[in-house]
Amino acid sequence: xxxxxxxxxxxxxxxxxxxxxxxxxxxxxxxxxxxxxxxxxxxxxxxxxxxxxxxxxxxxxxxxxxxxxxxxxxxxxxxxxxxxxxxxxxxxxxxxxxxxxxxxxxxxx
Amino acid sequence: xxxxxxxxxxxxxxxxxxxxxxxxxxxxxxxxxxxxxxxxxxxxxxxxxxxxxxxxxxxxxxxxxxxxxxxxxxxxxxxxxxxxxxxxxxxxxxxxxxxxxxxxxxxxxxxxxxxxxxxxxxxxxxxxxxxxxxxxxxxxxxxxxxxxxxxxxxxxxxxxxxxxxxxxxxxxxxxxxxxxxxxxxxxxxxxxxxxxxxxxxxxxxxxxxxxxxxxxxxxxxxxxxxxxxxxxxxxxxxxxxxxxxxxxxxxxxxxxxxxxxxxxxxxxxxxxxxxxxxxxxxx
Numbered sequence: 001x002x003x004x005x006x007x008x009x010x011x012x013x014x015x016x017x018x019x020x021x022x023x024x025x026x027x028x029x030x031x032x033x034x035x036x037x038x039x040x041x042x043x044x045x046x047x048x049x050x051x052x053x054x055x056x057x058x059x060x061x062x063x064x065x066x067x068x069x070x071x072x073x074x075x076x077x078x079x080x081x082x083x084x085x086x087x088x089x090x091x092x093x094x095x096x097x098x099x100x101x102x103x104x105x106x107x108x109x
Numbered sequence: 110x111x112x113x114x115x116x117x118x119x120x121x122x123x124x125x126x127x128x129x130x131x132x133x134x135x136x137x138x139x140x141x142x143x144x145x146x147x148x149x150x151x152x153x154x155x156x157x158x159x160x161x162x163x164x165x166x167x168x169x170x171x172x173x174x175x176x177x178x179x180x181x182x183x184x185x186x187x188x189x190x191x192x193x194x195x196x197x198x199x200x201x202x203x204x205x206x207x208x209x210x211x212x213x214x215x216x217x218x219x220x221x222x223x224x225x226x227x228x229x230x231x232x233x234x235x236x237x238x239x240x241x242x243x244x245x246x247x248x249x250x251x252x253x254x255x256x257x258x259x260x261x262x263x264x265x266x267x268x269x270x271x272x273x274x275x276x277x278x279x280x281x282x283x284x285x286x287x288x289x290x291x292x293x294x295x296x297x298x299x300x301x302x303x304x305x306x307x308x309x310x311x312x313x314x315x316x317x318x319x320x321x322x323x324x325x326x327x328x329x330x331x332x333x334x335x336x337x338x339x340x341x342x343x344x345x346x347x348x349x350x351x352x353x354x355x356x357x358x359x360x361x362x363x364x365x366x367x368x369x370x371x372x373x374x375x376x377x378x379x380x381x382x383x384x385x386x387x388x389x390x391x392x
Contacts, residue, residue, distance in 0.1 A: 028188050
């Protein structure tokens, strides 16, 4: 069970119609690879975020599969075209079954 | 006569050689969040005898690493700052107090990082921010001490640093702090370990050179606590001192020991004039 997991997202509050905006996301997570051993030689079980998605008004923008080699606190920066006002929904899927969600509104004016 | 001139010439050429091998700090300018201007280069204070200009370690890092520190969202050290903000408001201990109870908003601590380590009249010694945090926890809150280089502690120091970013480091080295400062200076120039290296051998004599794959900085601590990409966490000054002394293959002093407090005061004073930068990002 991962502790201290907190998603963070930076999306501009406003944009012009059809504008390409930059979105930054970061989730604090230890991303335990499952390859390491503890002091007694036992394998520390894998515990990573294995999938990240972003949707805009129900339409998928990005869908990422994360692998164990990705380091602590995975950070994604990507671009999206915003045709209209709406809401971005961001979802992170944890190995332990937890799902972390956050949403950001953007106004096209 | 001619021969002498030739000899002088070849010496002059020889002298250029090692100069070329030195990769000086770059010329990039640091502005955080397009808002906080950071002084990363300034004339050395008078008490730093062997340097004419002092540089923040930021100037020795690659463009990619530098960029991570230029926006708080990108800076993973700010995760520690956020964690500490929760602790700041959390009531702990027998006195029913939190940090906020006495100190108000964390932003009210602006300026504090810049003058520490500092002489504590009541205790009669030079104290670091970490020692003051634990003083507060034990004496005022009735809570357990934090480990000197622990995560909670380093996060809290990062929070206190973050609100002073952009302010010039200005630790006092005279008055009652002077003897501690002298002790720190002594340590800075003392060779330790099987490799017989002092702080000065790398950070004063050889900054700008490569130490294997690493670009040697002046070892300034204005950016601490520092988020290091190599261990993906915030690192405290004393943890870094310990790492450096260990790398000379010596038995190290303990974090929080009087020796490291003295060294921190001295090293901090070598950065008087640079901006407080913590939490910074380094490799």
